[in-house]
Amino acid sequence: MKKLALPDDILMQIDKPARYIGNEFNSVNKNPADVDIRFAMCFPDVYEVGMSHLGIAILYDMLNKRQDTYCERVYSPWPDLHNLMKERNIPLFALESQDAIKDFDFIGMTLQYEMCYTNILQILDLAGVALESKDRENNDPIVVVGGPCATNPEPIADFIDIAYVGEGETSYGPLLDLYKGHKAKGFDRAAFLREASHIPGIYVPSLYEVSYNEDGTIASFGPIYDDVPKTVVRQVVTDMNASSYPTKMLIPFVRAIQDRVVLEIQRGCIRGCRFCQAGMIYRPNREKSVEVLKAQAKELLASTGHEEISLSSLSSSDYHALGELMDFLIDDCLSEGVNVSLPSLRIDAFSLDVMSKVQDVRKSSITFAPEAGSQRMRNVINKGLTVEDIIGGATLAFKGGWNKVKFYFMLGLPTETDEDMKAIPRLANDVAAAYYETVPKEQRQGRCQITISTSFFVPKPFTPFQWAPMYEAGEYLRRAKVVNDEMKAQLNQKSLKYNWHHSDVTVLEGVFARGDRKLCPAILDAYKSGCFFDAWGEYFDFDKWLAAFEKNNISIDFYAYRQRDLDEILPWDFIDCHVTKEFLKREWNNAMAGKVTPNCKMGCSGCGSKALGSGVCHNAR
Amino acid sequence: MRVRVRFEKNGIMRYVGHLDLMRFFQKAVKRANLPIRYSEGFNPHQIMSFAAPLGVGLTSAGEYMDIDLKEEVPTSVGLSALNENMVEGLAITGFRYLPDDAEKCMSAVTAASYIVTYKDNKDDACYIENICDLKEKFFDEAANINIVKKTKKGERELDLKPLIYRFDIEVKDGVPVYDLLLSSGSTDNIKPELVIKAFHQFLGLPEFDDLSLDIRRIDMFTGEPANFVSLGAIGDEH
Incomplete structure (x- = not known):
């Protein structure tokens, strides 16, 4: 029988013990004695969230294709187990072998959102690995992070040995080869990290030094040694068809958030919304061929037994052969009891037709993400969606039998006025009015239901809004109140419903997103005072964070509320994301002028990613 | 035609609860390519039912589920196709065609x-x-x-x-x-x-x-x- 790291009495008293036993169908089991490198791949959040993440699935499969490497998985133990592990000194273990990850060669973590930073420390702490990179010794694992937040790794620079900047498919091979070479000749941590910094996309924070101006901004940032590159170039897959993609996916026992086949149809987005980090850093837009996708869909459905398949991309409506792909999925898969779930598509005649084939129209809702209520504001953020698109799409949907609409907006966008906020419920009201005009009384099944959700805008690195100021928590709530009050003044207010987010966590996210190395001691103190699972409302404790900031002289004002100068050295400027700073400045100025920039299929706006030589930039138009 | 599948739940699988196990079997039947019958309606689901649920922490040598197949699959084929899709701790030990009047395992x-x-x-x-x-x-x-x-x-x-x-x-x-x-x-x-x-x-x-x-x-x-x-x-x- 497979051994378990946790004793029976613990497993019987914690919530969902199956999170911690491994043994999932399609998981990879190797004999540790047969490999040179043991890699613990971690998603620093609870199992059900982490098991849903496509990036980990791709890397797990890719690393295990190497005969010399055994990649296993780790997720954050939920607080009930965390406390028991601490009490009884049980070291954190990998799911497959149940071995302690302290003895592994690598601990890799993906950073999908800023609020997981304390969970990085939880993982290291439970593993028994020194929290700060400077305290680690030759036989400790190399701690490497990746994912979107690794495009500004500075707030966690002290905790990591390496940030892998970019898409994991390209540089892990060279990194592991180098490691193996160093291990064979007697491992010296400093020598390995120094040489690793020469690999494209590999950033070793300890090899760089920062000096600051009196006002706290960066005066200089650069490598300590001449051989360490000044600029770290973000890694990008150039051929999505040839890129490693799993043919099997793990089947968790505990239901994951994504309990379905996830098929990545393309990477990157042509749209260029100015608030969107993914839309910038994943440039250029690169599609997979429809033949490759059909084969992957068939293979994955067969190897997993999933009864649902979902397409993954930033904007599926822009995929060139969506019709052909959907026809294939509907004809070939629906008949076998498999559902096709639709990602957020642009609402038009085509998507409604597809949706009516795969969903129960009466139960499902249609979704719009205009992100802003007024046309002026939508031009500022470069969201190319007009009132006509929205009312027209909704009207078509109402004719097709739908009566539920969901809207997603952001509050606190640059230049936003009260009029822009009020436009949000007015737009929703117009959509409700369209329902009552479109659907005759006798065909209505009660009122239509229009749900408005707003989140608060957080400026992110490598976007045209990276210089923008945020607002204090109270101001966000005031804006939500403006929306709420205006909604109550609408004629169709009984058909409208409004949800908004908490604002404290938004401010903290804003501090981390554009933070620098000076935040590291504060994050460490926050963890030591009990902060973790900050992304989970029930565990988020803003007061503890405020105390940690105060102790370390961290000013929220400096990181979040300040308008940054366009010429300021930003903490992430040493990373080359292919999108140039000149382009981002140009886009900032276009935003301030309310000027729309065409999408990548309409014309090239010279963002810089064309130099990569692949994707939409080089497609025949 | 209805088939009664008998299986064992051993070792570390004791920590997997009944609902999670049911979901595991739905996918396993699909992977095994058994011609399972689906219910009618907009959200068709496999016609599959389990005998008395086993609590978390218990193991078993005799668990049962009934499935409805559209066409006959020889017992030996059904056994091996399912067993290829099990994990450590689960083993299929029976695959028998039920008479028409047999009560469902759940109520029997x-x-x-x-x-x-x-x-x-x-x-x-x-x-x-x-x-x-x-x-x-x-x-x-x-x-x-x-x-x-x-x-x-x-x-x-x-x-x-x-x-x-x-x-x-x-x-x-x-x-x-x-x-x-x-x-x-x-x-x-x-x-x-x-x-x-x-x-x-x-x-x-x-x-x-x-x-x-x-x-x-x-x-x-x-x-x-x-x-x-x-x-x-x-x-x-x-």
């Missing part, structure tokens, strides 16, 4: 047999030397065994005696091993913990902890006490 269950022992061989019960004699007083010679059973609605008095069909003890290496056959199913479902707890009370032992027991279900039965039939004995291999 009337009794279940268990082997119960102690996880920790220092349990108080391990120090009672005449435990087998005391068992005769507790069970064989008793006219009734009245206990208070906690239910969702509150507490109710219950006589266990007519619901226990077998209660034997064998002491192995100083540790009592119980062999039980208990009423099971939708009415009068008696969990082995409840019986051992009543026995502990009879023995005058202090506070009883459910988790101190190692419980393995051996099989499930249908019919009346005089002629119990294993759920796995119904139907034929094809």
Whole structure:
């Protein structure tokens, strides 16, 4: 029988013990004695969230294709187990072998959102690995992070040995080869990290030094040694068809958030919304061929037994052969009891037709993400969606039998006025009015239901809004109140419903997103005072964070509320994301002028990613 | 045509709950390419039902699920196709075609047999030397065994005696091993913990902890006490 790291009495008293036993169908089991490198791949959040993440699935499969490497998985133990592990000194273990990850060669973590930073420390702490990179010794694992937040790794620079900047498919091979070479000749941590910094996309924070101006901004940032590159170039897959993609996916026992086949149809987005980090850093837009996708869909459905398949991309409506792909999925898969779930598509005649084939129209809702209520504001953020698109799409949907609409907006966008906020419920009201005009009384099944959700805008690195100021928590709530009050003044207010987010966590996210190395001691103190699972409302404790900031002289004002100068050295400027700073400045100025920039299929706006030589930039138009 | 699949749940799979196990089997049947029938309607689901759910922490040698197939698959093919899609701790041990009038496994269950022992061989019960004699007083010679059973609605008095069909003890290496056959199913479902707890009370032992027991279900039965039939004995291999 497979051994378990946790004793029976613990497993019987914690919530969902199956999170911690491994043994999932399609998981990879190797004999540790047969490999040179043991890699613990971690998603620093609870199992059900982490098991849903496509990036980990791709890397797990890719690393295990190497005969010399055994990649296993780790997720954050939920607080009930965390406390028991601490009490009884049980070291954190990998799911497959149940071995302690302290003895592994690598601990890799993906950073999908800023609020997981304390969970990085939880993982290291439970593993028994020194929290700060400077305290680690030759036989400790190399701690490497990746994912979107690794495009500004500075707030966690002290905790990591390496940030892998970019898409994991390209540089892990060279990194592991180098490691193996160093291990064979007697491992010296400093020598390995120094040489690793020469690999494209590999950033070793300890090899760089920062000096600051009196006002706290960066005066200089650069490598300590001449051989360490000044600029770290973000890694990008150039051929999505040839890129490693799993043919099997793990089947968790505990239901994951994504309990379905996830098929990545393309990477990157042509749209260029100015608030969107993914839309910038994943440039250029690169599609997979429809033949490759059909084969992957068939293979994955067969190897997993999933009864649902979902397409993954930033904007599926822009995929060139969506019709052909959907026809294939509907004809070939629906008949076998498999559902096709639709990602957020642009609402038009085509998507409604597809949706009516795969969903129960009466139960499902249609979704719009205009992100802003007024046309002026939508031009500022470069969201190319007009009132006509929205009312027209909704009207078509109402004719097709739908009566539920969901809207997603952001509050606190640059230049936003009260009029822009009020436009949000007015737009929703117009959509409700369209329902009552479109659907005759006798065909209505009660009122239509229009749900408005707003989140608060957080400026992110490598976007045209990276210089923008945020607002204090109270101001966000005031804006939500403006929306709420205006909604109550609408004629169709009984058909409208409004949800908004908490604002404290938004401010903290804003501090981390554009933070620098000076935040590291504060994050460490926050963890030591009990902060973790900050992304989970029930565990988020803003007061503890405020105390940690105060102790370390961290000013929220400096990181979040300040308008940054366009010429300021930003903490992430040493990373080359292919999108140039000149382009981002140009886009900032276009935003301030309310000027729309065409999408990548309409014309090239010279963002810089064309130099990569692949994707939409080089497609025949 | 309906097939009754018999399986074992062993080792670390004890920590996987019933709903999670059902979802695992839905996917396993799909991977095995069995021609399972789907329900009608907008959200078709596989026609699949399980006999009495097994609690988290228990293992079993005799679990059952009934599935409805659109076309016949030879027993040997069904067994191997499913077994190829199991994980460590799950094994398919039966694949039999049910007669048309066979009751669904879920409602057919009337009794279940268990082997119960102690996880920790220092349990108080391990120090009672005449435990087998005391068992005769507790069970064989008793006219009734009245206990208070906690239910969702509150507490109710219950006589266990007519619901226990077998209660034997064998002491192995100083540790009592119980062999039980208990009423099971939708009415009068008696969990082995409840019986051992009543026995502990009879023995005058202090506070009883459910988790101190190692419980393995051996099989499930249908019919009346005089002629119990294993759920796995119904139907034929094809």
